[in-house]
Amino acid sequence: MANFELDDLVRLLASCAGVEEEFDLNNDVLDTEFVDLGYDSLALLEVAGQVSREYGVPMPDNAPEYMLTPRAAIDFINELFAATTAKAV
Amino acid sequence: MSSPVITGIGVIAPTGVGVDEHWQAVLAGKLGIARISRFDAAGYPVQLAGEVTGVSVKELLPRRLVPQIDRWTQLAVLAGEYALADAKLNPAELPEYEMAVVTSSSSGGTEFGQNEMTRLYRNGPSHVGAYQSIAWFYAATTGQLSIKHGMRGPCGVLACEQAGGLDALGQVRRLLRREARLVISGGTDASLCPYGVVAQLPIGYLSTSDDPEQAYLPFDADAAGYVPGEGGAIFTVETAESARERGAPNYGAILGYAAGFDPPPGSERPPVLRRTIERAIADAGLLPSDVDVVFADAMGVPDKDLAESQAISAVFGPGAVPVTAPKTLTGRLYGGGAPLDVATALLALRDGIIPHTAGPTELAPGIDIDLVLGQPRPAPLRTALVLARGYGGFTSALVLGAGDRTA
Numbered sequence: 001m002a003n004f005e006l007d008d009l010v011r012l013l014a015s016c017a018g019v020e021e022e023f024d025l026n027n028d029v030l031d032t033e034f035v036d037l038g039y040d041s042l043a044l045l046e047v048a049g050q051v052s053r054e055y056g057v058p059m060p061d062n063a064p065e066y067m068l069t070p071r072a073a074i075d076f077i078n079e080l081f082a083a084t085t086a087k088a089v
Numbered sequence: 090m091s092s093p094v095i096t097g098i099g100v101i102a103p104t105g106v107g108v109d110e111h112w113q114a115v116l117a118g119k120l121g122i123a124r125i126s127r128f129d130a131a132g133y134p135v136q137l138a139g140e141v142t143g144v145s146v147k148e149l150l151p152r153r154l155v156p157q158i159d160r161w162t163q164l165a166v167l168a169g170e171y172a173l174a175d176a177k178l179n180p181a182e183l184p185e186y187e188m189a190v191v192t193s194s195s196s197g198g199t200e201f202g203q204n205e206m207t208r209l210y211r212n213g214p215s216h217v218g219a220y221q222s223i224a225w226f227y228a229a230t231t232g233q234l235s236i237k238h239g240m241r242g243p244c245g246v247l248a249c250e251q252a253g254g255l256d257a258l259g260q261v262r263r264l265l266r267r268e269a270r271l272v273i274s275g276g277t278d279a280s281l282c283p284y285g286v287v288a289q290l291p292i293g294y295l296s297t298s299d300d301p302e303q304a305y306l307p308f309d310a311d312a313a314g315y316v317p318g319e320g321g322a323i324f325t326v327e328t329a330e331s332a333r334e335r336g337a338p339n340y341g342a343i344l345g346y347a348a349g350f351d352p353p354p355g356s357e358r359p360p361v362l363r364r365t366i367e368r369a370i371a372d373a374g375l376l377p378s379d380v381d382v383v384f385a386d387a388m389g390v391p392d393k394d395l396a397e398s399q400a401i402s403a404v405f406g407p408g409a410v411p412v413t414a415p416k417t418l419t420g421r422l423y424g425g426g427a428p429l430d431v432a433t434a435l436l437a438l439r440d441g442i443i444p445h446t447a448g449p450t451e452l453a454p455g456i457d458i459d460l461v462l463g464q465p466r467p468a469p470l471r472t473a474l475v476l477a478r479g480y481g482g483f484t485s486a487l488v489l490g491a492g493d494r495t496a
Contacts, residue, residue, distance in 0.1 A: 016156065017153065017156065017157065017220075038153065042157075042220055042222070042223070046220065049215060052215060053215055053216060
């Protein structure tokens with residue numbers, strides 16, 4: 001299964017929660033908490049829903065708890081991808 | 090204690106965007122009603138609406154916010170910006186717990202809700218967006234305004250069908266007596282989607298005419314219902330002391346308010362409008378003869394028009410006070426309707442001119458009010474009475490006094 005990258009996260013956030021004018025979501029803010037980037041838990045719930053629909057990987061209801069920063073979100077999603085792939089093998 | 094004052098107005102309505110555009114359209118009798126364009130209404134009995142056009146609301150709002158909120162909230166957030174700018178207020182400079190938000194909402198975020206319902210039945214529950222949880226909700230507009238401007242005082246929403254805009258201002262007055270110095274208030278609505286319009290059909294009050302000039306004729310012999318519309322007005326309301334400290338001029342003061350609720354159908358008791366008017370005037374410490382103009386509810390439904398005319402004549406005497414209903418230009422804006430009437434009344438007080446009621450030409454039998462028709466009527470105005478009724482019995486009245494603002 002493909003890796004989930006920063007670009008994917010940016011794309012999903014933009015489509016469901018809108019983008020911010022003041023800054024770009026890039027490598028500089030990988031470890032900044034989403035709450036400080038202006039994204040609330042509903043935005044992360046939206047991203048989790050989109051990931052699960054688009055990639056067919058079920059996301060747990062408490063996914064936002066593991067997605068505090070962009071890096072944490074990307075890692076969390078990739079771990080779920082890996083677990084799903086492992087199960088399928 | 091002095092009455093609270095309205096220091097800023099933000100209008101987004103079928104008559105225009107901004108106070109000046111709206112007021113010029115009202116004085117010119119420029120009709121904002123046309124064929125519904127927000128959805129394909131060909132298969133629906135209602136063909137006409139008052140839509141907000143000529144402004145790309147989404148492009149003027151923070152891009153982050155747009156997908157999270159219903160159009161009704163988008164209109165209010167934008168109108169809120171205009172009101173604050175009009176009042177030259179910067180909320181960041183004021184104590185956050187002394188600022189509050191109280192808006193009216195009639196049906197919440199119907200368009201947003203319809204889109205999510207469509208996803209639900211087409212694609213399944215996992216396709217329903219997370220923002221549905223807050224975007225549909227009556228208090229969404231109040232909440233977004235509160236968050237945006239850091240207003241953490243006692244916020245609320247009034248859901249009283251088409252009378253709620255006046256009730257919101259009544260609540261504002263209550264808050265300004267003790268708990269707040271500034272309240273953002275008023276309201277908007279935007280239910281021009283199939284779900285929003287269909288929900289109004291069973292009442293039987295919506296006009297099925299396809300002629301924009303003839304579709305909404307309150308008090309007229311040909312009255313046959315009203316046209317739905319979207320938009321409204323948002324105000325900054327301050328204590329007189331707060332406005333004075335800032336050196337801010339005001340459009341007018343909230344002098345009196347009263348609300349009532351009609352008895353159930355079949356009751357022998359009369360509608361509450363007459364007593365509500367009397368109580369609002371008494372609340373203002375005035376007599377009926379002190380009221381210079383009445384902005385009528387003007388439902389456009391024959392028996393409701395007659396009942397309103399009878400209430401007005403019972404309080405003031407037949408033909409004794411000028412009555413007008415410029416809302417014939419916009420249709421009825423639900424939660425935003427009374428706020429837009431209040432905005433128009435404040436501009437009338439400012440300029441000493443009663444805008445006319447465009448459309449009606451011949452009053453229905455039994456209607457004995459002095460309805461201002463044909464063209465605006467100049468008059469020295471010190472006070473205005475605004476009336477609003479909502480389906481099911483909601484009835485409210487607000488008395489406004491002229492302010493010191495000149496433009």
